[in-house]
Amino acid sequence: MREIAFREALNEALAEEMKRDEDVFLMGEEVAEYNGAYKVSKGLLDQFGPRRVIDTPIVEAGFAGLGVGAALAGLRPVIEMMTFNFAILALDQVVNHAAKARYMSDGQLSCPLVIRGAGGAGGSLAAQHSQSLEAHYAHIPGLKVMMPSTPRDAKGMLKTAIRDPDPVIFIESEVLYGFKGPVPEEEYLIPVGKGEIKREGADCTVISWSRTIHLCLAAAEQMAEEHGIEVEVLDLRTLRPIDKALVAESVKKTNRVVVAEEGWPWASVGASVAESISRELFDWLDAPVARVHQRDIPMPYAYNLEPESLPSEEKIIEAIRKVCYL
Amino acid sequence: MALYSTPILGDNLDASMRANYTFVRADARAVLNNYYLGLIEDIATGPENDDIDLEGHMAKTETTTETTDDHIQIEELDEELATKAREELGDEKIIEMLRSMVLQRRFEQHAGRAYQRRKIKGFCHLYSGQEAVAVGSMTAATDDDYVVTHYREHGHALARGMEPNGVMAELFGKKTGCAGGRGGSMHLYDVERNFLGGWGIVGGQIALGNGVAFAAKYRDEEAVCLSYLGDGAIHQGIVHETLNMAALWNLPLIAIVENNEYAMGTALERVSAVKELEKKALSYDMASETVDGQDVFAVWDAISRARKRAVTGEGPTWLDVRTYRYHGHSMTDPATYRTKEEVDEVRDLRDPIVRLRNWLVNEDILTQEDIDAIDDEMEKVVKDSVKFADESDFPDVSTLTDNVYVEWPAEID
Numbered sequence: 051m052r053e054i055a056f057r058e059a060l061n062e063a064l065a066e067e068m069k070r071d072e073d074v075f076l077m078g079e080e081v082a083e084y085n086g087a088y089k090v091s092k093g094l095l096d097q098f099g100p101r102r103v104i105d106t107p108i109v110e111a112g113f114a115g116l117g118v119g120a121a122l123a124g125l126r127p128v129i130e131m132m133t134f135n136f137a138i139l140a141l142d143q144v145v146n147h148a149a150k151a152r153y154m155s156d157g158q159l160s161c162p163l164v165i166r167g168a169g170g171a172g173g174s175l176a177a178q179h180s181q182s183l184e185a186h187y188a189h190i191p192g193l194k195v196m197m198p199s200t201p202r203d204a205k206g207m208l209k210t211a212i213r214d215p216d217p218v219i220f221i222e223s224e225v226l227y228g229f230k231g232p233v234p235e236e237e238y239l240i241p242v243g244k245g246e247i248k249r250e251g252a253d254c255t256v257i258s259w260s261r262t263i264h265l266c267l268a269a270a271e272q273m274a275e276e277h278g279i280e281v282e283v284l285d286l287r288t289l290r291p292i293d294k295a296l297v298a299e300s301v302k303k304t305n306r307v308v309v310a311e312e313g314w315p316w317a318s319v320g321a322s323v324a325e326s327i328s329r330e331l332f333d334w335l336d337a338p339v340a341r342v343h344q345r346d347i348p349m350p351y352a353y354n355l356e357p358e359s360l361p362s363e364e365k366i367i368e369a370i371r372k373v374c375y376l
Numbered sequence: 377m378a379l380y381s382t383p384i385l386g387d388n389l390d391a392s393m394r395a396n397y398t399f400v401r402a403d404a405r406a407v408l409n410n411y412y413l414g415l416i417e418d419i420a421t422g423p424e425n426d427d428i429d430l431e432g433h434m435a436k437t438e439t440t441t442e443t444t445d446d447h448i449q450i451e452e453l454d455e456e457l458a459t460k461a462r463e464e465l466g467d468e469k470i471i472e473m474l475r476s477m478v479l480q481r482r483f484e485q486h487a488g489r490a491y492q493r494r495k496i497k498g499f500c501h502l503y504s505g506q507e508a509v510a511v512g513s514m515t516a517a518t519d520d521d522y523v524v525t526h527y528r529e530h531g532h533a534l535a536r537g538m539e540p541n542g543v544m545a546e547l548f549g550k551k552t553g554c555a556g557g558r559g560g561s562m563h564l565y566d567v568e569r570n571f572l573g574g575w576g577i578v579g580g581q582i583a584l585g586n587g588v589a590f591a592a593k594y595r596d597e598e599a600v601c602l603s604y605l606g607d608g609a610i611h612q613g614i615v616h617e618t619l620n621m622a623a624l625w626n627l628p629l630i631a632i633v634e635n636n637e638y639a640m641g642t643a644l645e646r647v648s649a650v651k652e653l654e655k656k657a658l659s660y661d662m663a664s665e666t667v668d669g670q671d672v673f674a675v676w677d678a679i680s681r682a683r684k685r686a687v688t689g690e691g692p693t694w695l696d697v698r699t700y701r702y703h704g705h706s707m708t709d710p711a712t713y714r715t716k717e718e719v720d721e722v723r724d725l726r727d728p729i730v731r732l733r734n735w736l737v738n739e740d741i742l743t744q745e746d747i748d749a750i751d752d753e754m755e756k757v758v759k760d761s762v763k764f765a766d767e768s769d770f771p772d773v774s775t776l777t778d779n780v781y782v783e784w785p786a787e788i789d
């Protein structure tokens with residue numbers, strides 16, 4: 051199968067959906083003439099013209115709100131946030147407006163909006179530009195939250211997000227944009243709310259998403275090589291709603307769970323996943339659920355400190371050993 | 377619904393896809409160890425304008441003023457304002473201003489090079505071309521005044537008198553840096569000098585500047601807050617919320633728009649309904665003017681007058697300071713949205729350092745030899761700062777959780 055980069059997979063998804071549906075447009079900072087700050091929208095201005103690929107001033111709340119309104123009026127906006135650090139300027143438009151529209155109108159309104167862009171920590175970008183904010187959105191009823199970990203998932207999930215009738219928050223790992231992987235030539239969709247087993251194993255389940263999946267896969271390889279422990283790596287892919295069926299199936303098989311995430315520990319997605327497993331699958335557990343997460347601090351710039359703050363392969367291995375009593 | 381009209385890939389991988397995941401697993405470590413992957417892969421191209429070289433520049437304008445044919449006429453500083461500055465500031469202070477501008481130019485040149493050597497990482501926004509804005513405004517300020525600025529602030533920090541060693545070390549992420557290596561290029565701080573950062577979210581800092589101005593007024597201080605922002609930041613809602621409050625409550629805020637014509641790759645006229653930014657203040661009934669940001673005396677004069685208004689209770693000022701940045705937006709920007717000729721033209725005709733230098737020589741305040749000596753001295757100061765930064769230690773890992781209440785001491789639980 052051909053291999054393409056994460057950003058190219060997203061680009062294909064955008065191009066295909068814009069071609070398929072005249073109501074889809076892309077708006078954001080530097081998306082048109084500059085081809086995107088991370089080149090995700092490369093070539094789209096040439097292909098679809100300035101009516102549908104639109105550069106904005108630096109006004110996240112303003113153009114996110116425009117997206118909400120356009121969606122209420124029946125269009126299918128894809129709003130690019132240069133990064134999610136800036137998306138939080140538009141939190142009110144998303145939380146108080148987009149997420150509430152269908153419910154408050156008793157189902158009269160739909161808000162088929164995608165807010166997408168780069169997220170996650172790393173890259174020596176320091177505290178204001180290096181954070182994993184998915185929990186902010188996963189907390190909100192009325193939103194769907196997707197975070198792909200591979201180019202194949204990125205394409206199939208973004209296409210689904212664009213077709214979804216509700217607001218979808220789509221967070222792309224900033225450090226994965228250049229990551230290459232197999233992507234089918236033929237069209238496919240990956241449903242909202244469906245996780246995927248990225249590696250099968252019978253001894254321990256590691257649950258994660260986005261970039262951290264790759265750390266988990268590397269940790270799993272090492273556990274197999276060094277300890278003969280077969281780790282199952284479960285990629286949630288969608289953080290709201292969660293694929294509880296897949297989680298239950300895996301936990302019932304392995305009886306040991308690690309939840310690994312890039313974000314902070316308190317009130318996080320990982321915390322909620324661990325809580326729900328502890329409560330709903332208590333009888334199936336042979337050890338308390340272990341968690342790996344970022345340190346509970348803003349991100350330092352110094353490049354010797356940053357890795358200390360982030361989750362790593364080593365920390366995931368330590369957690370696996372803990373639940374396996376090794 | 378037509379939602380899933382196309383085939384959906386199975387909940388889990390089919391056999392062929394699974395085989396392909398071997399690739400993901402094997403490569404995961406290698407790929408993820410390279411943090412810079414999506415982010416700064418353009419870095420190989422480096423800063424496109426490292427040739428911004430003071431000597432080259434001076435030599436060039438010098439020779440061209442003698443050859444009459446393809447003669448480049450660099451703009452002169454405003455004579456009236458220069459005379460006023462000379463009277464009020466004195467020659468020694470003006471020489472200080474030149475020294476600071478040269479220091480900044482040299483500093484950025486070496487910061488750019490250090491970035492290419494991977495000594496500086498993350499985002500790094502160089503200030504070259506805009507030196508007169510920092511120096512003119514800081515010269516008009518007193519030690520009691522406050523500064524709140526954005527991420528393109530190396531020049532502001534140096535003009536405020538912060539030590540080049542501490543600033544360079546911060547860029548290098550060292551514990552001797554002015555923020556202990558925590559902040560990096562975008563987040564410089566020096567509370568002793570009332571330099572309150574160094575903020576990276578476009579527009580956010582102006583609200584802080586207003587709060588600082590509020591505090592100064594609240595405590596009856598004879599102080600203002602110099603608050604810098606870019607031409608791209610002016611559209612943010614918070615800027616307008618801030619201007620209204622500043623005007624409503626007569627706060628001593630001086631909002632300095634460093635209008636360098638671009639916000640990343642976006643030229644101002646592509647995103648601003650109003651082209652003369654000075655007009656923006658009209659809707660808040662606020663004093664405003666347009667300033668030649670490449671004329672250090674013009675900046676000094678405008679800020680001096682704004683300062684006087686602010687401390688006498690006449691309220692805030694909004695300034696559209698016309699300047700230009702020579703480098704790309706950050707170190708990864710190939711700057712394809714403007715031509716090299718455009719950049720060269722500004723450098724040839726409006727360079728703030730060359731304009732001041734020409735004036736100093738014409739007025740017989742300094743000779744070319746004096747100026748060369750200043751340049752050599754600043755070059756040495758900067759080179760020493762690079763050495764200092766390089767030789768300093770990284771922050772101790774045991775200090776990772778300093779200065780924050782940490783609920784979760786461990787990363788695994």
Ligand SMILES: Cc1ncc(C[n+]2csc(CCOP(=O)(O)OP(=O)(O)O)c2C)c(N)n1
Pocket residue numbers: 079108110132136139501528576577578579605606607608609610634636638639640705
């Ligand atoms: C709220 C927010 N949106 C987007 C960004 C990304 N960004 C950083 S600088 C910049 C351009 C700002 O341009 P301008 O205000 O003109 O300042 P300059 O860089 O020219 O000094 C953008 C879009 C950001 N840091 N914060």
Ligand SMILES: [Mg+2]
Pocket residue numbers: 606607608634635636637638639640
């Ligand atoms: Mg600008």
